[in-house]
Amino acid sequence: MTEQHREIDVLLDEKRTFEPPAAFAEAAHVADRGPYDEAARDREGYWEAWARQLDWFQPWREVLEWNPPFSKWFVGGALNAAHNCLDRHLEARGSALALLWEGEPGDRRTYTYRELHEEVCRFANALRGLGVGKGDRVAIYLPMIPEAAIAMLACARIGAPHSVVFGGFSPQSLRDRIEDAGARCVITADGGYRRGAIIPLKASTDAAIEGLDYVSSVVVVCRSAATDPEAAPYGDAVETPSCDMIEGRDHRYHDLIADASPECPAERMDAEDLLFILYTSGTTGKPKGVMHSTGGYMTQVTATTKWVFDLGEDDIYWCTADVGWVTGHSYIVYGPLSNGATVLMYEGSPDWPDRGRFWTLCESYGVTVFYTAPTAIRAFMRWGDHWPAGYDLSKLRLLGTVGEPINPEAWIWYHENIGGTRCPIVDTWWQTETGGIMITPLPGAITTKPGTATVPFPGIEAAILNEEGNPAESGYLAITSPWPGMLRGVWGDEERYRETYWSKWPGIYFPGDGARVDEDGYYWIMGRVDDVLNVAGHRIGTMEVESALVDHTAVAEAAVVGRSDEIKGQAVAAFVSVVEGVRTSEELRQELRAHVVTKIGAIARPADLIFAAELPKTRSGKIMRRLLRDVAEGRALGDTTTLADPAVVRSLQRQFAGSES
Structure with missing residues (x-):
């Protein structure tokens, strides 16, 4: 060290x-x-x-x-x-x-x-x-x-x-x-x-x-x-x-x-x-x-x-x-x-x-x-x-x-x-949707702590809520009243606007971030709780990357998760199964990564791309992205009791551990 x-x-x-410097x-x-x-x-x-x-x-x-x-x-x-x-x-x-x-x-x-x-x-x-x-x-x-x-x-x-x-x-x-x-x-x-x-x-x-x-x-x-x-x-x-x-x-x-x-x-x-x-x-x-x-x-x-x-x-x-x-x-x-x-x-x-x-x-x-x-x-x-x-x-x-x-x-x-x-x-914490800064210190007035955006800007009303919408020390970040710069909707899709931002609790805006509040009332933003990755400050939907991958003729199925990255914050990790008759290779791996760049842009290029004979699924056929996150982070696996075939995820662990992609 x-x-x-x-x-x-x-x-x-x-x-x-850190108190604001006196001269400042x-x-x-x-x-x-x-x-x-x-x-x-x-x-x-x-x-x-x-x-x-x-x-x-x-x-x-x-x-x-x-x-x-x-x-x-x-x-x-x-x-x-x-x-x-x-x-x-x-x-x-x-x-x-x-x-x-x-x-x-x-x-x-x-x-x-x-x-x-x-x-x-x-x-x-x-x-x-x-x-x-x-x-x-x-x-x-x-x-x-x-x-x-x-x-x-x-x-x-x-x-x-x-x-x-x-x-x-x-x-x-x-x-x-x-x-x-x-x-x-x-x-x-x-x-x-x-x-x-x-x-x-x-x-x-x-x-x-x-x-x-x-x-x-x-x-x-x-x-x-x-x-x-x-x-x-x-x-x-x-x-x-x-x-x-x-x-x-x-x-x-x-x-x-x-x-x-x-x-x-x-x-x-x-x-x-x-x-x-x-x-x-x-x-x-x-x-x-x-x-x-x-x-x-x-x-x-x-x-x-x-x-x-x-x-x-x-x-x-x-x-x-x-x-x-x-x-x-x-x-x-x-x-x-x-x-x-x-x-x-x-x-x-x-x-x-x-x-x-x-x-x-x-x-x-x-x-x-x-x-x-x-x-x-x-x-x-x-x-x-x-x-x-x-x-x-x-x-x-x-x-x-x-x-x-x-x-x-x-x-x-x-x-x-x-x-x-x-x-x-x-x-500063804020989003495309909020239009302007929402949580931030005011540099002459607020004592700062490393790692926290401190408190809401004057005129912004925020809270930490649990799943039921009750105040909590740790849970979901919520904006509890309207603010001037708020988005006015999603172009051409009013229902998506309602469903994405306003359906979790009545009349309360849910930005999709987890957070906690400390003893001084300071907000600590913990990152996304949905399937949106934050790669070098850029929001990338996992579904966007998955759609780009399955657009390739060699791909039968794809699942994308985020993993921690010391520089970018999060990196894209992709798990791909190919169509029958296609041989996996390093050339195909690079081709698929390039295909994502072509479809979306370089910011979405998977840092890791793992070929899988099968993706881990529940008995009802749902891909278990939670376990794929465990694999990508090198963590011990969470609950696997609902897996249709536990051997699938163990195989992915071995591949990911040996991957140099």
Whole structure:
């Protein structure tokens, strides 16, 4: 055991707590428990006060209309998300930096609020010129480049709900989302960069929309400038992306905006008008199109961004997420820009061209607030303390984590090696469905403990319940009252919305996580209790992966479970039986793993794939995934009395123990 590990054990044994640094608390937006008391006295009035900090074209007549499980916030009010992110800052902060961007090859761009406003208006007008109007869905399939944020804001400006699809998803996954949303326009790029390689996004888009006649236009951002050796010091060995353009359907982004007007009035949107659809994994094979409206969502992300990250005008804020996930929506685009912040965006890997890339960025841009995932932190730990130690990280003043529960050891390492013991850590729990942060410390007011997200944000009411819906110290996490940023439903499937989130207890939202509460009232999130895996902060449905596997002609049956992984949190473990006459081999194993990548994307690639003559089943024919989890974790088997053939699972144990996949 290393000396550092011994120190960590002592800290955890002592139940070490961390008070907000005195200097930080003195200057923080929130330095006491006052907001919690205020929200408890009048929850609707509390959220109404936050809503008043936005610009509204028309005031609301009612704060909340609650007909479980459906809510409406700021009923009758009208506003626009892009206006609140851009226009309202022009007078006071028009010349202030809004976006700082660096591509993986090292190319850089910056936008002031005035410049970003102009670019968004130009592209909004270009979209209107392509026939996109209020209510039309637009799919966005871009790498982490400024045009991703610009496209989102341009859609919001004209009232066209966007559906952003993570650039790592396969053409089939993209097609599924385009089809479900009925998107008539797709915005993509010729390519993106990842670890020095090109991701051919336009080619994937062409494959995804083949035969979809209702997709009338494709806008392509060309990246050719990104490989200029002088502008891109890490990209001189990367070939320029190229793509085929289909006349009449495809349009180059820069050609479209060249002659477009820099003025575009923002569409008046009802508070409950749809702002975006974002697809997330569920316990069935089909991803859910989570819907978020405008007024409540903007209120919650504005509030949480300001207080959780204690943002001020001098901060350089960097959230390392991708805009393809909800974290990128809420805490790269809408929340920070609504607060007039300066946001850093980076395209690419944290280990390219070396493992100091993140710290190079922090040092060169003077990052003050840094928000990343526990998966990344565990990777930094594995790479060694010497990487961050070689850079000047002294301007960092606040650290955050998102995506999954953080283990205490990683929390302590983050505190020591990145924050230099001076930076508060905000460990945040929330979901695609919640829209914004739900459980988190406020950095000037709350004493933190390694491994816990602490307490609900003011105005959020949560509880730990047992199966019967009664309060418990350990059980299921529940949200017991409506909140402004809550999802408004599942696109095209009201029954799935009811069944997935509201059927466990009447009128209470069940997020699908287990949790416990300690003697101080702090919430410890224990992870998923359903069949959704959390792999490196990305939610992947086991049914999605199983469906992808059985889609292969060699596969008769498949079962997928999660197992613990020291870097990713969870890894995908697949158990596969093949059709009669097919011979198993290492080549077939790799082919099936690649097939999952083709169907879903690289994030779903099974870390382990075990061939089984049979899968363990009950006498009634149900696959016993509980026992497969025991196998994948190397645990002693639980109750096997209902197994039809106990020898099956013993065979899998032997295979898994000897597997090198």
